Amino acid sequence: MAEAPKPRKASEDSVKLFVGQVPKHMTEAQLLAMFKEFALVEEVNIIKDKATRASRGCCFVICPSRQEADKAVNACHNKRTLPGASSPLQVKYADGELERLEHKLFVGMLPKNVSEAEVSSLFSKHGTIKDLQILRGSQQTSKGCAFLKYETKEQALAALEAINGKHKMEGSSVPLVVKWADTEKERQARKAQKAQSQASNLPSADSGQHPSLFGALPLSYVPPYNGYGYQAPGAYGLMQYRMPPMQSQAAFHNMIPSVNQGNAMRAIAPDLARAVAPRNYAVPSASYVGSAYPALPGLQYPMAYHGGIMSHQPLSGSPGSRPPTMMTSNSPTTSGAGASSGGQVEGPPGANLFIYHIPQEFGDHELAHAFQEFGRVLSAKVFVDKATGASKCFGFVSYDSPASAQSAISMMNGCQLGGKKLKVQLKRDNNKQNKPY
């Protein structure tokens, strides 16, 4: 029972949790004390805005084990609301944690006729297989790849090193590819990228011709995704367009050895591999980009609010008076207005609208513009799909007075804008119980 207190070091067993709905004024010490009521916690790190160092309203919590992490999740997620927050704590495994803990492997270049049993017998030499699944299409036909979980990371690593690029299955001329399975985030990055290349309206005679290649090849051609938002597409999607099929395949095969090397490195020293891999792949792809793509499609123009919103002040008596603060964005040019970092500005109760059927092409700015004639718009936000950047066609507009909101509802609800009729109603009330002054 006497357990020596472990040094506070993020070990391999430690689990990182992401926590949302953290009031921005809370300190790491306060959060640590709070979470310690429910689980062993090694560390709390508030996530801060890079530029301003202000809290972004979320943090990481490091627990010494999965068991402790689960305790924190079960006790807190959606269960407690911190004073000052508008909704309950969001507590979940940080991006990539689950994948890391599950030590899940991807196996590629499997001959299509190989069965689970055959894969299993090969891989069980290196450990106990907990889960194995060959990916199959509609007719149960193999996609030539599989996911596989061992009981321990050591076993997975042993299999990866022994088999990747070295073992050919009977009747196959190419060796198996074994790599760590992509994280959810990497998958999303790839999805977004795919959507992006398909959205670009190039003549695409070559698009979508090599689905099996996508399934079977090691997927880390796509540079590991750093941070979030939209990044330059990796090699994949663009090369599909840039190169004739034969050349394209040759290039892929040529890249396999270096990819394998990258994966081996990741197994040994993940950070090093991550630092190195993107360089290798980004360089060749960049030249393709430069030759044919004038600019990356799909990027929203940078936040640009001022003109439309602030110049139009129907309720403002004197033009010389300080304009209403438009705090939707963190525009660096907003001077001394105390723009809140990150959050949407909400108006008083009854002054906030929920709007549906916003035309697809509308961004925040267009939304604000469409609603500015009814009052002072404090903020306007169109929601976009995180992966594709496409509008979800709904959003919020906040005024500084309920009368403006009512006026907007009566004028704009049911109004045909673009193809569809707008639905404009009061935003659902988020019970803000405690507002300190």
Add this chain to the structure above:
DNA sequence: TCATATT
């Protein structure tokens, strides 16, 4: 069809 966020 009613809110984000991942050092």
